[in-house]
Each structure stands twice: as C-alpha cells, then as structure tokens.
Amino acid sequence: MTVRKIIHVDMDAFYASVEQRDFPEYRGKPIVVGGSPEGRGGVVATASYEARKYGIRSAMPSKRAQQLCADLIFVRPRFAAYKEVSQQVRDIFRRYTDLIEPLSLDEAYLDVTEDKRHIGSAIAIAREIKQAIRDELQLTASAGVSVNKFVAKIASDMQKPDGLTFIAPEQVEGFMEKLPVEKFFGVGKVTAEKMKRMGLHTGADLKKLSENNLVQLFGKTGHFYYNIVRGIDRREVQPHRETKSLGAEDTFAYDLTTVEEMNTELDKIALTVAGRLEKYQLKGRTVTLKIKYSDFRQITRNQSFFHPIGDLATIAATAKQLLLKTDPVDVKIRLLGITLSNFGDEAPPPPSQQLSLF
Structure with missing residues (x-):
C-alpha cells in the first residue's frame, strides 16, 4: 500500500493577522476580532497572539476578554x-x-x-x-x-x-500512544473527564482496550479510537467534502429561568453560528433549536425556509420563536444550541395540485 x-x-x-497586516496601528497589540463587549456583549471570533498571552481565546464572551486585558482592542469582522x-x-x-x-x-x-x-x-x-x-x-x-x-x-x-x-510513518504509533485523550477526535470536555475517571489518560491507555470495549463505552467513535491509536486513519482528502450541518451550543454555569435570560443567550449563540456560516461560506434552510433542561430532558424544534438563510437577525429571531413554542415558563434550562442544516439551493416547489372535476 x-x-x-x-x-x-x-x-x-x-482574522486577527489579516487585520494587523492591513492596519499597522494594530501590529504588536492585543486585538480580538468579534463582537463588542458593550450591551449584552458579543463573542471573540479570533484573538491575536498578543491577546492570547492574557488567556483570551476563540468563543470567549467579549466581556470576559475585556476583563482579562484592559487594553484589548475590539475589531469588527471583515x-x-x-x-x-x-x-x-x-x-x-x-x-x-x-x-x-x-x-x-x-x-x-x-x-x-x-x-x-x-x-x-x-x-x-x-x-x-x-x-x-x-x-x-x-x-x-x-x-x-x-x-x-x-x-x-x-x-x-x-x-x-x-x-x-x-x-514520520515509523513515529506515528508511538506519537498516538503519548497523545492526551482530550486531543482525540470527538473527545470534548465531558468525554475527556469520563475517560480520565476510568483511568484513560493517553492513547496508550485506550490501546489496552479491545475494539468491542471501546464501542461499548463510547459508541461508534470507539471504532475510530481503536484504529487511530494504532496509526490507522484511512479517511481520504476530499476536495468536495459536503458539510451536513453547522451550529453552536452552550451549557450554562447556572440554570436559565426567565425568557429574557434565554433570549440573551440565544443572541450570543446565534452570533457564533452566523460567524461560522460566514467562515465556511454556507447558508442553510433549516434552523434547529436544542434545549436541555435541568433534569437532563432534551428536546429539539426546527423551522425550514424556502430560501437559504445565514444572517444573524433571521437565525436569532427564528431560534427565539422556536423557544416560545416550547412554553418556556416555569422551566429551568441548562443548555441551548442552534444548528443550521439543509445547505444548498432553494427547496423544490411543492407538487402542483389539480382541482377535481367532481
């Protein structure tokens, strides 16, 4: 082979490097590209390396970034x-x-x-x-x-x-054995913590488990873990890779109990989603709202459009309308998410209906 x-x-x-290249006054200074910290506050899309020294990172609320660096410069995305x-x-x-x-x-x-x-x-x-x-x-x-x-x-x-x-080829398997589990594909914070509680800290630890064990513990991704710790990844480079969906979600430090709080968080999530759509040059026809309650019950609601959409205002407004349809009164919400899918052209028109003669 x-x-x-x-x-x-x-x-x-x-983004930040392009801004520093095009505008000399930003060079050598801590800047972030993203939403302003004013009002409800935006989200950091990209931070310059000068800003990262303060612990500022992508997806961080702009207000938090400003707290970390008083001299931080906020730049609107172009x-x-x-x-x-x-x-x-x-x-x-x-x-x-x-x-x-x-x-x-x-x-x-x-x-x-x-x-x-x-x-x-x-x-x-x-x-x-x-x-x-x-x-x-x-x-x-x-x-x-x-x-x-x-x-x-x-x-x-x-x-x-x-x-x-x-x-190098002969280094791959040893490299994977030393890799921390949080660096593995599909391993987020929750899964990483679960792995560490089980004594799984590195690729070498995962390698001790059979493929069946990994699938039982982590679902279909277990097949991938089994192969990749052995240096096996057969995925080809796909010039026309199709993105199925794109979104963002947030788990809150405290449960949301009012519609005003929920709408504020939906605005922030919608901003992240709109930025990612712009970054990937995509528009979608279906907006899906994900809600997880304090008892871990989870529901989704969606709305589809005839024309593809990707603008912040429509995404945020649609998510809020979907939220209202769930009757968000006297509930406690621990997670909200917004996803866009159904990318591509306009939806086909519905089949024409011929009036019956009788």
Missing part, C-alpha cells in the same frame, strides 16, 4: 477580506496539488502523495507553501506533515505560530 503524504495547513490567528485572502492561499495550494479539502477559510488538508511539481518531499512542499504565504500575503501559517489526516492536523498545532512539524 502506498504511504500517503498529507499536509494540514492552518493559518495563524487568521469577512469579505478574509474570503479574498483565503482564496489567495488556496491558489498557492493548487500549485502543488488539486487534492485540497478546505475545513474553513483558514485551514485545509492537502494530499501531496503525487505533487504537480514532482518535488516528492511533503516536508519540502510544506516549507515552500509557508514561504509563499509569507512572501506573497505577508501572513504566517503552521503546517503538520504525516501519513494521515488525524496526525497531520494535530502536528500543525504543535509549534504555532509559524510552525512545521513532521511525524
């Missing part, structure tokens, strides 16, 4: 500018391969097993791509190089910013 050569390229603090730069980055990728799987505006997988320039070395290609991004766009990117997508993606995050990490 041919050993694949996969590169994962991830732009460094993309998605048209980010899309243009993203296209320029992809033009650089296409000099080497057509097997490009964009994950968002600022990251992508490249399969360079057979590259257009017959360079042969994935490490050399990654270096050339990074240098072209620096020389032509005055931005930096980090890259991970390995034999599969999973390891390449993790590797790209190891030496940020402006990093390049190579995990």
Whole structure:
C-alpha cells in the first residue's frame, strides 16, 4: 500500500493577522476580532497572539476578554477580506496539488502523495507553501506533515505560530500512544473527564482496550479510537467534502429561568453560528433549536425556509420563536444550541395540485 503524504495547513490567528497586516496601528497589540463587549456583549471570533498571552481565546464572551486585558482592542469582522485572502492561499495550494479539502477559510488538508511539481518531499512542499504565504500575503501559517489526516492536523498545532512539524510513518504509533485523550477526535470536555475517571489518560491507555470495549463505552467513535491509536486513519482528502450541518451550543454555569435570560443567550449563540456560516461560506434552510433542561430532558424544534438563510437577525429571531413554542415558563434550562442544516439551493416547489372535476 502506498504511504500517503498529507499536509494540514492552518493559518495563524487568521482574522486577527489579516487585520494587523492591513492596519499597522494594530501590529504588536492585543486585538480580538468579534463582537463588542458593550450591551449584552458579543463573542471573540479570533484573538491575536498578543491577546492570547492574557488567556483570551476563540468563543470567549467579549466581556470576559475585556476583563482579562484592559487594553484589548475590539475589531469588527471583515469577512469579505478574509474570503479574498483565503482564496489567495488556496491558489498557492493548487500549485502543488488539486487534492485540497478546505475545513474553513483558514485551514485545509492537502494530499501531496503525487505533487504537480514532482518535488516528492511533503516536508519540502510544506516549507515552500509557508514561504509563499509569507512572501506573497505577508501572513504566517503552521503546517503538520504525516501519513494521515488525524496526525497531520494535530502536528500543525504543535509549534504555532509559524510552525512545521513532521511525524514520520515509523513515529506515528508511538506519537498516538503519548497523545492526551482530550486531543482525540470527538473527545470534548465531558468525554475527556469520563475517560480520565476510568483511568484513560493517553492513547496508550485506550490501546489496552479491545475494539468491542471501546464501542461499548463510547459508541461508534470507539471504532475510530481503536484504529487511530494504532496509526490507522484511512479517511481520504476530499476536495468536495459536503458539510451536513453547522451550529453552536452552550451549557450554562447556572440554570436559565426567565425568557429574557434565554433570549440573551440565544443572541450570543446565534452570533457564533452566523460567524461560522460566514467562515465556511454556507447558508442553510433549516434552523434547529436544542434545549436541555435541568433534569437532563432534551428536546429539539426546527423551522425550514424556502430560501437559504445565514444572517444573524433571521437565525436569532427564528431560534427565539422556536423557544416560545416550547412554553418556556416555569422551566429551568441548562443548555441551548442552534444548528443550521439543509445547505444548498432553494427547496423544490411543492407538487402542483389539480382541482377535481367532481
């Protein structure tokens, strides 16, 4: 079997770096791109590395970010500018391969097993791509190089910013054994805590369990854990990867008990969803509201549109209308989520109905 050569390229603090490049007054200063902390407050989309030193990160409420850094500069997103730069980055990728799987505006997988320039070395290609991004766009990117997508993606995050990490084929299995469980695909905070309570802290710990054990404990994802800790990831780079849905949710520190509190949180979640839709250049026709109550009972409600939508106002208003239909009085809510799905063109018109003659 041919050993694949996969590169994962991830732009460094993309939105913030574009702003610092285009506006010299932001250079060397802590900035965040996202919603303003004024009023109900927005959410951080991207933080510059100067801001990250204060513990500021993506998806953090803007008010909290301001508390962490009094000199923080808030910048409104310019998605048209980010899309243009993203296209320029992809033009650089296409000099080497057509097997490009964009994950968002600022990251992508490249399969360079057979590259257009017959360079042969994935490490050399990654270096050339990074240098072209620096020389032509005055931005930096980090890259991970390995034999599969999973390891390449993790590797790209190891030496940020402006990093390049190579995990050789013979190093992959040892690398996976040392990897903390929270770095594994599909492992969020809750699952990571569950694993650690079971004494599972690293890939080596997961490797001790049989495939059946992993599936019993973690569902279908258990199959993936079993293979990846052995360095096996057969997923191909998909140039036309289709996104099925996109959303965001939040579990609250205290239960929400009033409609006003719920609407405030829905506004924040809708802002995150609208930003992600813009980032992935998507619009959807179905809005789904997810509600989890204090007793862990969970329900969903959805509404579909004829035309694709993606704007903040429509997403927020629809979520609030769906909430009202659940009769949110005398209830305690611990989680809210908004998801958009049914991407693509307009819905087909309903079949025409012919009037009966009788």
